[in-house]
Amino acid sequence: MSTVYDxxxxxxxxxxxxxxxxxxxxxxxxxxFEKRSLGGVCLNEGCIPSKALLxxxxxxxxxxxxxxxxxSCDNVAIDQKAVVTRKAKVVRTLVAGVxxxxxxxxxxxxxxxxxxxxxxxxxxxxxxxxxxxxGKNLIIATGSSAAVPPIPGVxxxxxxYVLTNREVLDLQEIPKNFTVIGGGVIGLEMAAYYAAVxxxxxxIEMLDHIAGATDLExxxxxxxxxxxxxxxxxxxxxxxxxxxxxxxxxxxxxxxxSVAADKVLLSIGRRSNCxxxxxxxxxxxxxxGVPTDTQGRTNVPGVYAIGDVNGHHxxxxxxxxxxxxxxxxxxxxxxxxxxxANPSVIYTQPEIGSVGKTEEECKAKGIEYEVxxxxxxYSGRFVAENEGADGLCKVIVDKKKRNVLGVHLIGAYSGExxxxxxxxxxxxxxxxxxxxxxxxxxxxSEIIRETLWEFKD
Ligand code: NAI
Numbered sequence: 001m002s003t004v005y006d007x008x009x010x011x012x013x014x015x016x017x018x019x020x021x022x023x024x025x026x027x028x029x030x031x032x033f034e035k036r037s038l039g040g041v042c043l044n045e046g047c048i049p050s051k052a053l054l055x056x057x058x059x060x061x062x063x064x065x066x067x068x069x070x071x072s073c074d075n076v077a078i079d080q081k082a083v084v085t086r087k088a089k090v091v092r093t094l095v096a097g098v099x100x101x102x103x104x105x106x107x108x109x110x111x112x113x114x115x116x117x118x119x120x121x122x123x124x125x126x127x128x129x130x131x132x133x134x135g136k137n138l139i140i141a142t143g144s145s146a147a148v149p150p151i152p153g154v155x156x157x158x159x160x161y162v163l164t165n166r167e168v169l170d171l172q173e174i175p176k177n178f179t180v181i182g183g184g185v186i187g188l189e190m191a192a193y194y195a196a197v198x199x200x201x202x203x204i205e206m207l208d209h210i211a212g213a214t215d216l217e218x219x220x221x222x223x224x225x226x227x228x229x230x231x232x233x234x235x236x237x238x239x240x241x242x243x244x245x246x247x248x249x250x251x252x253x254x255x256x257x258s259v260a261a262d263k264v265l266l267s268i269g270r271r272s273n274c275x276x277x278x279x280x281x282x283x284x285x286x287x288x289g290v291p292t293d294t295q296g297r298t299n300v301p302g303v304y305a306i307g308d309v310n311g312h313h314x315x316x317x318x319x320x321x322x323x324x325x326x327x328x329x330x331x332x333x334x335x336x337x338x339x340x341a342n343p344s345v346i347y348t349q350p351e352i353g354s355v356g357k358t359e360e361e362c363k364a365k366g367i368e369y370e371v372x373x374x375x376x377x378y379s380g381r382f383v384a385e386n387e388g389a390d391g392l393c394k395v396i397v398d399k400k401k402r403n404v405l406g407v408h409l410i411g412a413y414s415g416e417x418x419x420x421x422x423x424x425x426x427x428x429x430x431x432x433x434x435x436x437x438x439x440x441x442x443x444x445s446e447i448i449r450e451t452l453w454e455f456k457d
Pocket of ligand 1: 313347
């Protein structure tokens, strides 16, 4: 008779591996399936490798402008092959770390593609490489894939020329013309990298602004910063076709344009990997993702969906928390996702950190709010470390209750300090409560405290 696991997790990305680890630590007999590489998209072809590349660009930019800081650097150059080799080493190290964690936690890892085949009594049956495994609970954490639109040429040229988040991280040469379809998070981070290392970068974006739902004032500051570094933005422009050497697009006013391209990055969003895993065999509802409640439960008792596959936020840190909530729910411990205090970061140079409501969202929802803003140069550390740089901190509070609704930052360290603002929202702190927090000095984080003092009592 085959072993019955307490928990079977399908997908070894941030959501899946953390769920497996937490489950095993709590005493659940846990099995984890992964078909490619532990760490999933985030670790292998997303968050982490892109940060390795962006950090090389940061060092390169610092060296190029070192004279601003009294340091001279001659013959500054970027070696793309070395950058990519280091990126691969970072990924290898972290994948090995995840493997070790799984071993340490006592998780059984099967490196195969798994398919849910049905039920065997009260248990779920999952098959992989000809073997059937049984589990009392199932966590689906199969992630997402780059969306491929039916634009002529895109599908046909996908791979070497039209790149997704996967291939763009492995280019051995810096393309002369790097053209990005979609000015969202992936598009902007890669545009920032390739512009920094010398490509002529054009970002084609359908909307009239970049960075999706980011606060508009902040995203337009980022746009200006990237333009100053040579990135061209074609806004309100939709791509119509792609061919070798160029991308053809049309502006909202009907004007047709062609943009030269040696490499094209397709970054128009991601789709939940909810098909082809056998969810239909156990009656799990599928929409654009796998719908869940705030405890990660699907419509089938005992089956949970966490991370990108459920389509809620498509962020690795959201997946981490969803993993913990799902495990606690399996264990019968009360826990719940609270998505309103979910920070997001864009790791461009300068970086953006934001959490909670934007002004645009408040207006759209008819929320009466007050806003206070301060330039980053009010932070001593920011000035000491960022010669001639600009940046902004914007805090949004509810007009009547005066609790913090949103914090939006652009400038160095924004991504590292935004979690503190998330905590303010999570704890429903009012302006006067948040002002009482002691921030370390000198840090850029103090800009949040300073901005809070900009509100009138
Ligand atoms: P996205 O949803 O962030 O942005 C896609 C952009 O493409 C949108 O602005 C959309 O208007 C535009 N677009 C769509 N069709 C178009 C067309 N035909 N022509 C021109 N523009 C078009 O998607 P992206 O950048 O692919 O990112 C995918 C996911 O990965 C997101 O959910 C994001 O949260 C996550 N991610 C997060 C990162 C972070 O937190 N730093 C880094 C990278 C990805």
